[in-house]
Amino acid sequence: LADLGSNGSWLDKNLIVAGINGYQWILNDLRNQTASITELEIINAVLLNSAQHSYFYFRRHNHVDIQRQKLLHLTPDEQDAKLKIFLSESKYCEKRLSSLKKTIIDKFSDRVREYTTVEELGQMILEDWTNVIDSLYPSLAGTLHGKECELYREWSSHESFSDTLRKVFVQTSSILDVILKLDTFCDPLVNDASEESIWSEKLDRFTFDLRKFTQLQNLRSQRGPFKPQERGSILCLVGGRGTGKSSVLSYWVKKFTSDLKANLMVFSHFVGCSVESMDVAKLASRYITDMREYFKGETSYVNESDIWEILAQFTATLSLGPNIILIDGLNELAASSLVSEPKLLEWMPDALPPTSLLIVSTSPSDWTMKSLAERSDVTYIKLPVLETSANKQAIIASHLRIHCKKMDSHQLEKAVSSPLSSIPRYLASLAMELRLCGGYLTVDSKMEKYICCETLRQFWTEVVCRWCVDYGWKINEEPSSDGDKPSTLAEILECWVGDVLTLLCLSERGLSEGEIIGLLNSLGYKDKKQVDHFELSMLRSAAQDSIFDAPSGLMALRHSIIRETVLYAVLGEVSPQPTHLSSGPAQLLRWQDKRRRYHNIIIDYFLSQPLSARNAIELSFQMSISGKYKQLSQLLSNIFVFRLLTVESDDQIGQFYHYCHILLKQSFNILQLFTGMVELAEIVLHEEKKIKDLENSPSSLPTECYLSWQEMGSHSHLKSTSTNETGVHFFTSNDVRVMHSSMARMYYQVGLLMRHFEFEEGVEEFFFRALFHMQQLGLEWLYQEANQRFYIDCMAGVGEILLILNKLPIARRRLAEALDTVDNFVIPVLDPHDEKSLSDAYSLKVRLMLDLARLELKSGDFKRSESLVHDVLVLSNDYKPLSVRCQTFHLMSRVQNARTQCSNRVWKQMLNNDGHPLRLIPINMIKVVIKKPTTI
Numbered sequence: 001l002a003d004l005g006s007n008g009s010w011l012d013k014n015l016i017v018a019g020i021n022g023y024q025w026i027l028n029d030l031r032n033q034t035a036s037i038t039e040l041e042i043i044n045a046v047l048l049n050s051a052q053h054s055y056f057y058f059r060r061h062n063h064v065d066i067q068r069q070k071l072l073h074l075t076p077d078e079q080d081a082k083l084k085i086f087l088s089e090s091k092y093c094e095k096r097l098s099s100l101k102k103t104i105i106d107k108f109s110d111r112v113r114e115y116t117t118v119e120e121l122g123q124m125i126l127e128d129w130t131n132v133i134d135s136l137y138p139s140l141a142g143t144l145h146g147k148e149c150e151l152y153r154e155w156s157s158h159e160s161f162s163d164t165l166r167k168v169f170v171q172t173s174s175i176l177d178v179i180l181k182l183d184t185f186c187d188p189l190v191n192d193a194s195e196e197s198i199w200s201e202k203l204d205r206f207t208f209d210l211r212k213f214t215q216l217q218n219l220r221s222q223r224g225p226f227k228p229q230e231r232g233s234i235l236c237l238v239g240g241r242g243t244g245k246s247s248v249l250s251y252w253v254k255k256f257t258s259d260l261k262a263n264l265m266v267f268s269h270f271v272g273c274s275v276e277s278m279d280v281a282k283l284a285s286r287y288i289t290d291m292r293e294y295f296k297g298e299t300s301y302v303n304e305s306d307i308w309e310i311l312a313q314f315t316a317t318l319s320l321g322p323n324i325i326l327i328d329g330l331n332e333l334a335a336s337s338l339v340s341e342p343k344l345l346e347w348m349p350d351a352l353p354p355t356s357l358l359i360v361s362t363s364p365s366d367w368t369m370k371s372l373a374e375r376s377d378v379t380y381i382k383l384p385v386l387e388t389s390a391n392k393q394a395i396i397a398s399h400l401r402i403h404c405k406k407m408d409s410h411q412l413e414k415a416v417s418s419p420l421s422s423i424p425r426y427l428a429s430l431a432m433e434l435r436l437c438g439g440y441l442t443v444d445s446k447m448e449k450y451i452c453c454e455t456l457r458q459f460w461t462e463v464v465c466r467w468c469v470d471y472g473w474k475i476n477e478e479p480s481s482d483g484d485k486p487s488t489l490a491e492i493l494e495c496w497v498g499d500v501l502t503l504l505c506l507s508e509r510g511l512s513e514g515e516i517i518g519l520l521n522s523l524g525y526k527d528k529k530q531v532d533h534f535e536l537s538m539l540r541s542a543a544q545d546s547i548f549d550a551p552s553g554l555m556a557l558r559h560s561i562i563r564e565t566v567l568y569a570v571l572g573e574v575s576p577q578p579t580h581l582s583s584g585p586a587q588l589l590r591w592q593d594k595r596r597r598y599h600n601i602i603i604d605y606f607l608s609q610p611l612s613a614r615n616a617i618e619l620s621f622q623m624s625i626s627g628k629y630k631q632l633s634q635l636l637s638n639i640f641v642f643r644l645l646t647v648e649s650d651d652q653i654g655q656f657y658h659y660c661h662i663l664l665k666q667s668f669n670i671l672q673l674f675t676g677m678v679e680l681a682e683i684v685l686h687e688e689k690k691i692k693d694l695e696n697s698p699s700s701l702p703t704e705c706y707l708s709w710q711e712m713g714s715h716s717h718l719k720s721t722s723t724n725e726t727g728v729h730f731f732t733s734n735d736v737r738v739m740h741s742s743m744a745r746m747y748y749q750v751g752l753l754m755r756h757f758e759f760e761e762g763v764e765e766f767f768f769r770a771l772f773h774m775q776q777l778g779l780e781w782l783y784q785e786a787n788q789r790f791y792i793d794c795m796a797g798v799g800e801i802l803l804i805l806n807k808l809p810i811a812r813r814r815l816a817e818a819l820d821t822v823d824n825f826v827i828p829v830l831d832p833h834d835e836k837s838l839s840d841a842y843s844l845k846v847r848l849m850l851d852l853a854r855l856e857l858k859s860g861d862f863k864r865s866e867s868l869v870h871d872v873l874v875l876s877n878d879y880k881p882l883s884v885r886c887q888t889f890h891l892m893s894r895v896q897n898a899r900t901q902c903s904n905r906v907w908k909q910m911l912n913n914d915g916h917p918l919r920l921i922p923i924n925m926i927k928v929v930i931k932k933p934t935t936i
Contacts, residue, residue, distance in 0.1 A: 042100070186324055193263055236379070246361070271328060326359045386421070393415075468498055510555050512555065616641045633663055637673045671762065808859050827842075
């Protein structure tokens with residue numbers, strides 16, 4: 001390089017540097033030193049290293065002649081000038097290009113494509129690289145269904161979130177001290193996990209102490225938390241918003257699991273990485289499923305419509321084996337349909353067994369800190385703030401390095417002079433913004449307004465305004481002078497960028513790119529003002545991970561501070577979550593009118609789309625949050641929506657129950673609502689059976705049976721904005737047996753819904769109607785495994801509701817028939833090696849035996865009741881007791897109390913369980929997971 005001096009070209013210097021740094025082949029051949037950069041790249045990537053996935057796209061040799069035919073209206077000289085861009089610069093260049101093409105074709109003839117038009121090239125690239133992506137990352141479509149797919153999407157959300165944080169993690173001495181404390185906290189459990197006898201003995205001692213404590217509580221009729229004489233089993237990492245708690249925990253959990261040798265399960269949950277992650281019920285369900293799969297090798301799912309069952313199984317699963325639970329962001333937990341006050345932490349067990357440790361993080365000013373302070377088993381670690389300038393500069397540099405950007409020392413010192421520079425999230429977001437600057441001068445000018453911000457909200461206000469100014473335009477925007485530029489924050493946000501951010505804030509769990517473009521079109525961005533995928537991609541590129549893609553394909557805002565900023569600026573709200581509309585001062589009413597307009601746009605848009613579970617849930621959310629309860633009642637009682645959210649999927653039942661609960665609070669009679677719905681379904685069934693009897697052809701069904709999903713309601717029709725008149729048929733088949741099966745499942749789900757909300761009068765009729773429709777299937781269909789199991793569920797449902805209504809003789813007969821069917825027709829025909837089927841069958845048997853035990857208690861036959869409870873315990877003890885120990889200890893203690901005292905007071909306490917007779921032992925609470933016992 002020194003020999004070249006100033007006479008050397010940039011290319012000569014580039015080649016010498018490349019040769020020095022490992023590409024010696026460039027200097028070994030004089031031909032390489034006269035090649036273009038593009039040719040050298042092809043030689044290195046494909047000809048020398050033979051890249052597995054490489055394709056070449058050559059224009060056809062006659063493309064110049066084809067283009068000339070399109071220019072015949074021009075003179076020959078004008079044609080040559082137009083076509084000059086397609087020709088080589090010289091004969092030498094043309095020869096080199098032909099030689100390179102010949103070499104590529106000789107070696108990779110199967111990877112060479114020829115095209116004429118740009119559109120043809122685009123289609124070739126799309127097909128080739130779609131195939132490459134599919135081969136490297138095979139599609140999961142068709143392999144995961146229902147709950148499996150939902151759990152995988154949720155797992156992907158947590159993994160991608162934590163992986164993103166680890167990419168730019170900067171270690172400091174104070175952070176390493178925190179990581180060491182986390183390791184030290186987990187060391188005792190890691191040591192115990194290496195020997196099963198050690199942790200099993202500790203678990204036995206814990207269970208004995210807890211059982212003894214429960215017995216005393218029952219005898220004294222007292223309530224209080226159980227406090228074992230053990231060291232703290234919960235560690236709380238405390239730090240303000242944006243201080244790096246998530247980054248530290250994501251780095252630690254990856255490092256810890258990589259070095260882990262013991263048989264120990266590590267479960268990590270990052271609250272806020274998705275909408276579902278903020279729901280306690282979803283958190284507990286993920287933990288239960290992962291623990292069972294890890295320690296038992298079984299895949300079983302939780303009924304997410306019953307919080308009692310979820311928390312009972314969550315408590316029981318803690319004792320399956322050594323495990324560490326990491327929950328990052330307790331302060332981000334949000335109220336859901338099942339847990340209204342998650343930050344009170346009442347869903348946490350009073351005491352963790354010695355097999356479990358819990359690591360959490362939260363903010364010092366959050367309500368969860370007060371809840372944790374009331375426990376005696378919590379250890380606290382305060383996350384240190386960034387103090388040294390070097391550490392702050394390292395965070396900015398690491399984020400810029402990802403985008404091949406850097407700042408000089410003066411600029412770095414200026415960046416860390418901000419009052420917010422001790423907050424890692426601010427530094428990361430600042431680097432995200434500065435990476436878009438094209439030169440050093442623009443970096444300085446842009447940095448000025450950012451480093452003066454004193455709060456995160458002020459900083460994000462500046463960022464959002466910059467997005468709006470650089471990428472947005474208004475619906476009716478006209479060219480204006482500099483003096484007419486928007487001056488207030490609200491005026492700046494009145495553009496499509498502000499609308500997109502507002503729509504994301506007001507959506508239930510995010511929006512897809514197609515939905516956003518459709519909604520913008522509804523807002524008025526049409527024709528020349530239309531926003532397409534390119535403009536939206538530019539915004540997403542500028543926002544980086546601030547707008548992230550969930551595994552479900554929906555876009556959402558990553559940080560709550562962005563949601564707070566947008567909602568405050570556009571709608572005058574201070575909560576990061578959308579709240580119910582209400583009355584108030586004039587300014588508030590103006591803001592709420594504006595927000596109501598957004599809700600109406602979203603509702604109208606999704607009503608115009610084809611029916612799907614995603615659309616139905618989004619509509620339910622929008623209608624409830626905007627106070628359109630009449631429309632919500634019509635939606636939920638729509639036959640198609642009800643079947644989609646309850647009969648065909650277990651994923652959305654909890655959400656469905658939540659919106660039904662909202663209707664109840666608004667004084668809607670949901671019993672009458674859903675009774676009308678099933679009556680309408682019966683009419684449809686009757687009409688279709690008449691047509692089938694007459695012509696036996698699905699093509700002759702009357703047009704009134706082919707209603708669109710927007711129109712098919714129970715009492716009145718939903719207003720449809722769809723222009724598509726194609727109907728959707730209610731029954732998926734014209735087979736009468738399929739129709740009866742669908743009707744049975746609809747009646748059963750309505751019965752469960754009414755029982756969930758503790759309706760009594762007329763509820764048993766839904767289960768009887770379900771049994772009636774199942775009996776229309778005939779023996780051949782009824783004895784199919786799925787139909788048989790559902791028929792038993794219907795009989796159990798009848799017995800349980802009759803038990804609540806104190807119709808004991810009929811309830812006893814129904815429950816006994818169901819139990820007899822399980823014993824004589826289900827269990828004997830199962831494969832002894834099919835552990836999942838055996839587990840389901842014995843779980844159903846336990847449910848029926850416990851129902852009968854409660855029934856005998858109500859009837860006063862204590863001896864028979866005690867005998868049934870004893871049989872349940874024997875059934876459980878025939879398996880390894882580890883999986884059911886914590887699930888049955890409270891039941892065993894009550895049995896022992898009943899044996900010693902056998903008094904009505906104790907039995908009534910055992911029966912009522914705070915006024916919920918069916919919640920003493922939740923359905924499926926005792927899970928049978930090993931092999932069939934020989935004593936039954």
